[in-house]
Amino acid sequence: MLTIGQLADYAGVTVKAIRHYHERGLLAEPDRDSSGYRRYTAEDAIDLVKIRTLAHAGVPLARVKDLLDADPDALAAAIAEIDHDLEDRIAQLLRTRDQLAQLRGGDRLFVSPEVADHLDDLRRLGVSERQTSLERGGWILMQTASPEDASLWIAEKRELMADPEFRALYLEHDAAYDWAADDPRLPVLADRTRKWFAGHHSCSETSRVPDPAIARLAAQSQPGASSPAWDRLTQLMNG
Secondary structure (H helix, E strand, O other): OOOOOOOOOOOOOHHHHHHHHHHOOOOOOEEEEOOOOOOEOOOHHHHHHHHHHHHOOOOOHHHHHHOOOOOOOHHHHHHHHHHHHHHHHHHHHHHHHHHHHHOOHHHHHHHOHHOOOHHHHHHHHHHHHHHHHHHHHHHHHHHHHHHHHHHHHHHHHHHHHOOHHHHHHHHHHHOOOOOOOOHHHHHHHHHHHHHHHHOHHHHHHOOOOOOHHHHHHHHHOOOOOOOHHHHHHHHHHHH
């Protein structure tokens, strides 16, 4: 006869685990003897080893009770089913690991490789993280709404960024975010920008305009999508 502690040591489990098995109805709880101790038999030890083995193999405790006394065929079928469930769980875990690995790649989890390369180029140019974040949010929404159009837009955007004059304008627009709304540099920047676009009709004429609803959503999703200086710059360019 064994005490609960001796039984736990023999089966390689904790006393807490045995009590949990009692509560789940997996292992019968013996009455106390005259000394006030519960005494376990060899049969209890055998049942506990079976429970431990099934539980460690991944069998849910809710199914352990049915399998303890199952015949070989029923046990084999149940184990095959449990194995299939484990395969599905392993596959899901592997997918999760792949996603975690992609997270280490930063933007590449959320945007196409071409957009991710573009965002990396912006950082190398010294573009602010605020502006880079604005672009990232916009590209995520555009890619979701229209992957084919987004592919065309990013190709054009990267071509534009290769132009030194456009690149200088882009950097100055980024810096203008923090200017005062009455900064005298704003009209000059607006005039330079209008002139640049006036001399590059080929790009503007062939570009497909994003869905206005998507454009509004992109703007609303970014807390820093505008500033007094940027609002003034937009007015000057449209005036």
